[in-house]
Amino acid sequence: MRVWSHRPKCMRKSEDHDFYCIFTSTAFANGRGISIFTDPATAKSIAGLPAFTNPETVAHINDESGSPFEKRALPGRGFGLVATRPFHRGDSVFSHTPVYMVNDQTYEALNEEDRLEMQQEAVRRLPPGTRDLYLELHGHFGGDAIDDRLNTNSFYVELDSDRDEKHNIMLPETSRINHDCRPNSHYWFDPDTLTHHVHALRDIQIGEELSISYIDPTLTRSTRQAVLKNGWGFDCSCSACTQREIFTAASDHRLDAIDFLTKELANRTEASTASPETAELLVSLCEQERLDGPIADAYTYAAIEYNGVGDHRTAQKYAMLAIERGLLYSGEKDSDVIAMYRLMADPQNHWSWMYRRSRHDP
Structure with a gap:
């Protein structure tokens, strides 16, 4: 059975470097689709995961029908997700598959011009609705729009520690959750089903904003502030920082x-x-x-x-x-x-x- 919807597009910096290619499946996760910018060996490994070989494992992921939260404008915080029903500790907030994954090694293996061209092609190959989800995200650093959104919103995951398969992944839905140094929710990634799960860390009341921590919450205040300012461009106004x-x-x-x-x-x-x-x-x-x-x-x-x-x-x-x-x-x-x-x-x-x-x- 054919896994990828397009013929992979590949590049490398020189004869001394490996190829890195764009692999896209528009059928993945019930048509949500995914583009993966990685080396062929890793792509082959990913294609053999249950997420691809047993579509039932992700058949009910990415479903936000009847979601117990809504997007609202929040003073001084832009937009955020606000609970419309109570959550108990352990309740699922949502689960989603990435729309884009990029191997961390591409930053060293390709020159910037080629890497940016490949990333633009990866997003272009996504299904229209999924591509729009990516493009609706905000960037912070400026420059190339696709790369800026990636650098601002991506999550770092490890697919296989033995093979050092580290990737940045894009999850537009999780990126809607604002930061708090003492968050009420947290996430983890299942590399077998390529699913990013968000759960309530404590009880959450109706009207309370959902939050995650973008950084290590055990850092001291000045360090947290510096990391957040450098990485996301904002001064944290959470209760722990103010x-x-x-x-x-x-x-x-x-x-x-x-x-x-x-x-x-x-x-x-x-x-x-x-x-x-x-x-x-x-x-x-x-x-x-x-x-x-x-x-x-x-x-x-x-x-x-x-x-x-x-x-x-x-x-x-x-x-x-x-x-x-x-x-x-x-x-x-x-x-x-x-x-x-x-x-x-x-x-x-x-x-x-x-x-x-x-x-x-x-």
């Missing part, structure tokens, strides 16, 4: 402590002083900072630390919490989520069982 200076200083102190404790808990050498109490402090600090997604890591560390001293019941409690938050923050295929399922099922046969206690025993 509180009084005395509260900002306290928040930054907690964030510095979170960074220190995380590194200590990740250190499993003889020199580490980490303990269950260290993990409990990390959990508490994440709660105080309203880090509703990254707290999954704190729960994971707590499960490991308690298992490391032989307290399997408390380890299982934190493993279950890590799974519940991890499924929202990283997805079901995340290595920590899988590890926590294993610990919860059989703590005494998990690698962490008694590892802290036995390390110090004579």
